[in-house]
Amino acid sequence: MRYADFTPYDIILLLQGLGVTLALFVGTTLIGLALGLALAVVHHYRIPGCRPVIVLVTEALKNSPVLVQLFLVFFGIPAFLHIRMTPVEAATLTISLNTAAFAFVVFRSGIESIDRDQIEAAQVFGLNRSQILRFVIAPQAAAFSVGPLIGILVNQLQVTSLISVIGVFDLTKIGNILNLRTLQPFIVWAVIGLIYYLAAKTLAHVGGCLEAALRKSVKWGGI
């Protein structure tokens, strides 16, 4: 048999692929945002020696192809350190770091967008660093950051399709499998593209609602 028609079972395959894509996306987003935020806070406090390292690493991550990073992590690191790494581990590590690099830049500019004046006021009123971070910087930086972050995450969702190359059974990999079996590339890739599109639109919509809510609770006319 050289090819076969679509079967109802293919829907389940697609859903499984979508599930893997979304799970990886959510996981790497959570890790990436947390790491990016941590980097921005460390950067803000000028912890000695950290700034150049953070800037160098994030610049490298932002300005090299994700596919190359993925190969480096999946093939390069195991060969270099003589360890084993599964495709899912390599994908999670790579996309998390990549998201963290972009999130770092957004959080950093969110923090830097806050007037020095207000921070000085908080200092003379006796608030300590973590109180200033929590009550003065964070709410404003969050309202500032959420829009750009949504844009980045929509893009990162598409970027996850690269992980199919190292053998993760994500949505794109399922597309590949269906394509090889049915030899109907136009239909297969149109459907796969549509699913990514719908997922991205949903994400953007949820993000937009979140942003509106945040700006309302942090009601200000500043930006």
Next chain:
Amino acid sequence: MIVAENVEKRFGDVAVLKRVNLKVEPGEVVTILGASGSGKSTLIRCINGLEALSGGKITVDGHDVSTKAGLVAARRASATVFQLFNLYPHMTALGNITLAPIEVLKLPKAEAEARGRALLDKVGLGAHADAYPQQLSGGQRQRVGICRALAMQPRYLLLDEVTSALDPEMTGDVLRILAELAADGTTMVFVTHEIEFARHISNRIVFLEQGELIVDLPTAEFFAEDGGLAVPRIRQFLSKMKKD
């Protein structure tokens, strides 16, 4: 008491404060006069710890502001009102006022809010407790700034040109509040270009000239022909201020 002894402040090679000595006793209102760039703001910023000293020593009620623990205690004793208000834009008027009392003084929220509302009432902003800074006029913002400082129940109020960003009418509102505070015996270190007002409320006037504190006199003597006015630089400064 606030005591500055031989205070030096340099930015790079530029000496902005040179061996400045100043004492402010509880209950006094001391005005700092001086031309633009003479170091008035820098002196205030050294007292509240926003600038590190290059030399000398400042203590507030005996707490040395150059030590970590001393600075914490000194900042509890004083509160600052800023020229450009420096309010937190994401918080309401009441939120601005209660943040430090709740987080630093550890007052219960209800008590801090009651104190904040009472202060807002006192400065005529009782109806604006829930307004955000950008919904308020400059004069109203500065009155919130004053309430925010007073809510800490400070022993010393530091005020750096608190009316210079305001138009004359709003300036009047703010100055009236400061005059009341002075009459109540609030200790103030006051940087201003409002000479007549300074003359009215100050116990003492000090004059900074290119980072040197060249005159420190009781108010009446400062404006006397054989006192401050005998110093050519001060006469010049005052006549220039009158013209503006």
